Amino acid sequence: xxxxxxxxxxxxxxxxxxxxxxxxxxxxxxxxxxxxxxxxxxxxxxxxxxxxxxxxxxxxxxxxxxxxxxxxxxxxxxxxxxxxxxxxxxxxxxxxxxxxxxxxxxxxxxxxxxxxxxxxxxxxxxxxxxxxxxxxxxxxxxxxxxxxxxxxxxxxxxxxxxxxxxxxxxx
Amino acid sequence: xxxxxxxxxxxxxxxxxxxxxxxxxxxxxxxxxxxxxxxxxxxxxxxxxxxxxxxxxxxxxxxxxxxxxxxxxxxxxxxxxxxxxxxxxxxxxxxxxxxxxxxxxxxxxxxxxxxxxxxxxxxxxxxxxxxxxxxxxxxxxxxxxxxxxxxxxxxxxxxxxxxxxxxxxxxxxxxxxxxxxxxxxxxxxxxxxxxxxxxxxxxxxxxxxxxxxxxxxxxxxxxxxxxxxxxxxxxxxxxxxxxxxxxxxxxxxxxxxxxxxxxxxxxxxxxxxxxxxxxxxxxxxxxxxxx
Numbered sequence: 001x002x003x004x005x006x007x008x009x010x011x012x013x014x015x016x017x018x019x020x021x022x023x024x025x026x027x028x029x030x031x032x033x034x035x036x037x038x039x040x041x042x043x044x045x046x047x048x049x050x051x052x053x054x055x056x057x058x059x060x061x062x063x064x065x066x067x068x069x070x071x072x073x074x075x076x077x078x079x080x081x082x083x084x085x086x087x088x089x090x091x092x093x094x095x096x097x098x099x100x101x102x103x104x105x106x107x108x109x110x111x112x113x114x115x116x117x118x119x120x121x122x123x124x125x126x127x128x129x130x131x132x133x134x135x136x137x138x139x140x141x142x143x144x145x146x147x148x149x150x151x152x153x154x155x156x157x158x159x160x161x162x163x164x165x166x167x168x169x170x171x
Numbered sequence: 172x173x174x175x176x177x178x179x180x181x182x183x184x185x186x187x188x189x190x191x192x193x194x195x196x197x198x199x200x201x202x203x204x205x206x207x208x209x210x211x212x213x214x215x216x217x218x219x220x221x222x223x224x225x226x227x228x229x230x231x232x233x234x235x236x237x238x239x240x241x242x243x244x245x246x247x248x249x250x251x252x253x254x255x256x257x258x259x260x261x262x263x264x265x266x267x268x269x270x271x272x273x274x275x276x277x278x279x280x281x282x283x284x285x286x287x288x289x290x291x292x293x294x295x296x297x298x299x300x301x302x303x304x305x306x307x308x309x310x311x312x313x314x315x316x317x318x319x320x321x322x323x324x325x326x327x328x329x330x331x332x333x334x335x336x337x338x339x340x341x342x343x344x345x346x347x348x349x350x351x352x353x354x355x356x357x358x359x360x361x362x363x364x365x366x367x368x369x370x371x372x373x374x375x376x377x378x379x380x381x382x383x384x385x386x387x388x389x390x391x392x393x394x395x396x397x398x399x400x401x402x403x404x405x406x407x408x409x410x411x412x413x414x415x416x417x418x419x420x421x422x423x424x425x426x427x428x429x430x431x432x433x434x435x436x437x438x439x440x441x442x443x444x445x446x447x448x449x450x451x452x453x454x455x456x457x458x459x460x461x462x
Contacts, residue, residue: 064183075205078329082187089180090184132194134343140364143296
């Protein structure tokens with residue numbers, strides 16, 4: 001039995017919104033779930049997913065959507081507005097720019113590229129926090145960048161699985 | 172088409188920059204947005220806190236079990252010594268009370284506003300904050316001091332309807348006027364992301380700060396009541412000396428929100444509305460906090 005056209009349309013919409021929804025879910029989880037770690041070295045999953053979706057499905061994560069998600073991320077973390085609000089759209093711009101130039105596609109290349117973006121993003125967060133009169137120490141931020149880089153393959157697996165479902169649904 | 176896309180992206184980044192500058196121009200802006208997000212996240216934070224607390228408790232029990240016998244001996248010795256000191260202290264307290272009575276000194280009273288459960292979250296290494304389960308509905312206002320059973324926890328930053336966010340002592344923006352109980356040195360407890368830096372004023376004598384020295388609030392600045400334990404010095408050799416908060420920021424448990432210890436100076440209070448008072452506290456000159 002084939003599903004009714006309306007159901008198909010809903011599925012299509014959900015499939016198109018999946019990247020943004022997964023980032024939103026990551027924001028909620030990291031900002032509300034207390035983790036028993038003293039250093040705040042939880043991988044920055046929202047940032048990771050922004051990087052991955054901007055590479056995998058850049059059309060489903062336009063710059064304006066990244067801006068909105070950035071505002072939500074800042075508000076949810078209790079940070080001054082403007083940190084992720086600027087970093088997320090910049091990531092989408094940079095990855096799109098890199099995409100058109102990079103021909104090599106390999107996990108290692110992706111990982112290194114993502115690692116660079118993560119480190120630069122965290123340095124940018126560090127600078128933006130200082131600009132917003134809330135100077136943050138560099139060490140915990142760099143520790144977080146480290147764990148975020150290590151978590152990259154996990155996030156890729158999650159994103160690829162979502163994408164596979166997404167393709168199945170959209171068909 | 173690609174050019175149009177690039178142009179559009181540029182506009183979006185410009186909007187982000189505009190928001191950034193808006194926030195810089197007025198740091199209190201978007202507080203309501205943050206507060207409503209806190210309200211949205213609070214139920215999840217409360218639900219997930221229980222299993223996490225349980226895991227922590229089990230871990231603590233195991234580690235304390237290991238050290239029980241050794242601790243027992245030292246504690247017994249300490250108790251003996253403490254008993255004699257307590258007797259002396261009681262005598263002194265009575266003396267102070269008598270003298271204060273002679274001076275007819277007026278002391279402000281600490282006022283409990285609300286108490287609720289705190290759950291520390293760490294979405295970014297750049298900030299250290301926690302969500303507490305009481306908000307504007309319970310009388311919580313911005314900047315109120317938050318106190319845990321073991322010591323000072325921090326201060327309220329964003330207030331939602333039934334939840335609020337507090338800045339912890341370890342946050343790099345946290346500044347608390349403190350005094351070293353043993354030596355009487357005064358200074359600021361400054362958060363450094365993982366622990367506390369004790370930035371002290373010019374040292375008055377030849378005495379040195381030792382590990383184990385306790386920092387308590389002075390009451391300077393009028394926000395935190397005096398005498399609340401803040402931290403204990405763990406590394407006296409580093410400059411500035413390092414301290415650990417006495418109320419473990421990762422496991423605050425139940426906390427109390429109190430009224431700011433001293434009411435704001437009269438001249439700031441044009442009308443009897445609370446936002447004006449918050450502004451008055453926010454704009455108080457920074458040299459008021461340092462003795």
